[in-house]
Amino acid sequence: HLPPPVRPPRSRSNVEKFIGENLIATIGIAILVIGVAIGAKYAIDHDLISPLTRIVLGYAAGLALFGFAVRLKVKYPNFSAVLLSGAMAILYFITFAAYSFYDLIPQTLTFGLMAFFTVFTALAALNYNKQVIVLIGLVGAYGVPFLLSDGSGNYAFLFTYMAIVNAGILVIAFRKNWKVAFYSAFGLTWLIFLSWFNLEYEAARHFTLAMTFAAVFFIEFYLTFLGYKLLQKEQFNFGDIASLLLNSFVFYGMGYAILSGQKQGEELLGLFTLANAVVHFIVSAVIYRGKLADRNLFYLVSGLVLVFLTLTFPVQLDGNWVTLIWAAEAALLFWIGRSRKVPVYEKMSYPLMFLAFFSLVQDWMTFYPQYQYQPDIEVAAKAITPFWNVQFLTGLLVAGAFFFIRWQDSPSSFSLQRAGKIGRIEESDRIQSDSSVPQFLDSSKPDWLRSIMQIAIPTMLLLTLYFTGQVEVTAWFDRLYWGSAVMSPPDAYDYSYPIYNNDFLQYKIVWMLNYTMGFLAILSFVNLGWIRSRILAAANLVVNLLTILSFLVGGLYALSLLRESYLTPSQSEYFSAGSWNLYIRYASLAFLAGLLFATWRYIRDRELIGVQLRIPFELLLHLAVLWVASSEWIHWMDIADPGQSYKLGLSILWGVYALLLIVLGIWRRKGYLRISAIALFGVTLLKLFLYDIAHLSTIGKTIIFVSLGVLLLVISFLYNKYKNTIFDEA
Structure with missing residues (x-):
């Protein structure tokens, strides 16, 4: 014991x-x-x-x-x-x-x-x-x-005094390596300056003063930070990253706000952004040539150069810089975290990704609705130019940031040789452990947060790409609709109101579906030949199915309304409908065919999707073909104006298609096709007795009964002739 x-x-x-x-x-x-x-x-x-x-x-x-x-x-x-x-x-x-x-x-x-x-x-x-x-x-x-x-308001004296005090305090903090003193001076200075700007700033009196001392304080803290890193050879930590980024973006935000308050200053926003990039470029060049500090400092400062260069052009055009800053900063931090194997940088980028994405969504929600539901004819006429505006450029840049992050996260995702790598992370892609990093930030260990982000990042990328184009399509037809306004003649009360061309509303629905089908088809082919992601394949198939059904239900109906507008125009005294109302359906059918083909390619790739879906897809394909064929029959019968006889032809069409399914089912030995054909014949007979018979003439009734009877006899004959083949199927 x-x-x-x-x-x-x-x-x-x-x-x-x-x-x-x-x-x-x-x-x-x-x-x-x-x-x-x-x-x-x-x-x-x-x-x-x-x-x-x-x-x-x-x-x-x-x-x-x-x-x-x-x-x-x-x-x-x-x-x-x-x-x-x-x-x-x-x-x-x-x-x-x-x-x-x-x-x-x-x-x-x-x-x-x-x-x-x-x-x-x-x-x-x-x-x-x-x-x-x-x-x-x-x-x-x-x-x-x-x-x-x-109360004299001598703010020049106040800020001069603060700059002098800062210089003394920062020298002491640097000599003694007293970081708390540095952070305290940093926080108090910007807090006082921001409070003054919000409460007392007047553009006419304080413009030069504000810009001057914002720059002075920025330079003071930047030089102190560089002193710690270059002269004392300090290693990076979380506080250093936060203070450098906060100092840079607080100064940029203050300068942006100050310039925005001046009419002439608004024209200098791009130049001011470029000047920020130049400052950081000079610092990064000095660090690189002199090999003066930890390489992480060079990467971070160089990243700031890229951030401000990226912002320069869109900032000069519009104020979407907040979204771009967050997207660029997220990409920068993620890149540093992965390339230098510093997990804390990568973790810091995660919330910035969501901020950038939801900021972009907010931009969409505030930018585009101002041009929708706009009854003011003059305002509608001045609406944005779709696919040629700052919001579209912002969406592309944010999508580019997410693409860069995804590429850094999984470079093998963009290789054509992906066999055996689907659904798992290669050990070579993992960030090595850093004993100086807290456990929850060490990405070499199993990490639920990283697993979530590996789905969230490509999801935000695809949503950004899709909606960046989708909102532009919507904006285009909204512009056409509101811009089509004409004033009605005065009524008995001398009241006149705007009348709009309703065809553009149907065109919007059709082209939104066309865009969606085209986007999904391209995404399918990219995943099949390049990315090879099982998760993306599963999501892609589900969305493909929903989009196909949406087109069959809503898209074909919108196309029928365009046809009716051409044949029996209700607004003929104000607008004229062209033949494009009739032929646009074939552009849509081409998009549908492309999406069906892409879905078929998925079904063939068992390695990627992992399950057998040939039977459900074949049934979906025949449903789509029958639906489109029925729509085409109604379309051309409506143009020919044969009265009610299109109902007769529709029932015969369904009967013929049922016969075709029987033939295919016997030939290919596919029992599910034969069962589907019998079900289709049952629906056709119900339609005949419950709907058609009440609206057809005696001749029409004779034709349809004889035709369907013959088809049924042919089907029965085929069953009898090939009964050994049919009933001997395994």
Whole structure:
């Protein structure tokens, strides 16, 4: 029997050291300051001491605390640093009180004292080598202009002061590698600037001021960031990525907003975007030629160059830059994550992909409806040019970003040699583990998030490609419809209203279906010969089936309405219908044939689809052929105007097709075709007795009964003649 292992006692020295030396002292100094404030308030409320005495006692308390801090610095540096921080906080507050509450000292002297306290606090932080002290000075420094503001609105002085303070704080943060100070200065600066822009900015007065200091702050933080990476040779981390991207895009967003507020500035948006690209290009060139830093920094800065170059042209045309930024940034981060095997970059790109996609959807929902349902004839006449507008270009660029991401995610998906790779990820495509990355970001382990994204990325790519064209088709016919308006003659009440050519509504339905069938056929052939994805094949087949049925039900009906408009125009006094109303059906039938052929190619490829679907497809094919043939019969009978005789011909057509199915079923030994033929004959007979017989003349009834009777006899004869072949089928 072995004794249980003795566990070593858990080490508590570090926690206890932190609590005893730092936390308790910090809490104590905070409570002390609160106690002094309460006592001072009591004395003030009861007029126990004069205002001058209050200020003198406040300075005395601060200096006394400072003296204790200096005295204890050698033996107790941590405790001394806390005391010094409290002393500087008291001196800041007392100086502000003397100026603001009691008017005991002028503004100039107050500013000088606070500036001195800020410089002294920074020097003390360097001497103590304690970041907490410089943070006290940072808060005090940024508080000075607001505490001493007289409402004069001298924002140039404010931003100059902030730039100088930033320079000092950033130099200290760089020398001591105090990242918290850097992030604090970064956050406070942009927060103050953005607040001023939202609350006080006036384009006529502040345009130059805003652009100048936005650039100054951007350059300050950019140079500091580069200093950390180039001079101190730091490795990348999440905070570095976030700060660089945030600094770049906050500056770009501010500059865009400032320029957009000026009529002349709107014309410079493209140039401003290009200037951003040039700045990042210069930085990337310096890094590359000098081999100065981690290659990841070069990739990230180079990616920013590509982002802003991509944005330059569409930004100059329109304001879809938000969607493009997200798409470009997602592609950039995904590329860096995969090419440099840094999983955190890839994970950061995932939410940006969804943001880009849904931002594009929002653009579609706001851009196109303004040209739909537009009763204003003048507005309709000025509608967009389909396939030649900034929204279409935006859709193509976003689709390009998703295509690039998909290519990076699975390069083998775009190889013609994909046998054996369907539905799985090659080990060579996996990102290697990085021990410095948290487990949930390590993509070398099984990852449900990556599995989801491997479906989500191609889905967003295909939806973007499809709807980028589909909304343009819709916009084209909406433009034609609303642009066709003519005013009706005044009625009895002298009221006139616009009348529109309703044929364009049917054309829109037909061409949306044509576009969809063409898109799906091309997608099918691409997957069959190039991508070889089982998931895509399954989804493609389902959508193909739904689209074919939609055309047979809705598309053929819309085509029949176009025919009726040509033969019996209800708007002839306003519009004329051309022969294209009759012949457009053959363009649609060509698209249908292409989609049926693509679906047939899928059915033949058992390796790709994995199941036997020949029988369902053959039944679908015969249904489509019979449906189209019936539509063609009605189409030409309607043109020939034979009265009700088309019903006679339709029943005979169905009977002949049923006979054809019987012949094929016997010849090919396909029992399902023969059963389908019998079912079709049953439907034909029901139609004959329940519908046709009530509308046909005696001659018509004679013809149809004789014809169907003959067909039935022929079918029976075939069954008898080939009964051995039929009933001996396995």
